[in-house]
Amino acid sequence: TFEQRHYQQYTCYTVFFISIEMCQIADVLIRKTRRLxxxxxxxxxxxxxxxxxxxxxxxxxxxxxxxxxPNVFNFMPIR
Structure with missing residues (x-):
């Protein structure tokens, strides 16, 4: 249904945002420990x-x- 597609789309927005955050944290840790x-x-x-x-x-x-x-940014809580 239409509501299920919106729920899935907003969940994908949330997962994409969280994955960008995780990549930024991994990047800062990688750059910190370049030699050691x-x-x-x-x-x-x-x-x-x-x-x-x-x-x-x-x-x-x-x-x-x-x-x-979540309503402002079209995010859905991740279960």
Whole structure:
């Protein structure tokens, strides 16, 4: 039906947005550990980077799961 197609389309928008966020987090971790491994470099030494990753994930969760926000961006909560 028409409603099911819209639900599927909005869910795809959400999954695409979350996948972009995950790729950005992976990219920043890859760029941070270009020469040394993540275990040698230390993940929690750069506090600003950790705060930025937590902030990005929280913004993503807020946009997807906060009541009222999914209607603004046409997102559906991921089950």
């Amino acid at each position: 491994s993540l275990f040698q470099q230390g993940l929690f030494r750069n506090r600003i980077l950790v705060i930025a990753i937590v902030f990005q994930v929280s913004i993503g969760c807020f946009l997807c799961y906060c009541p009222g926000m």
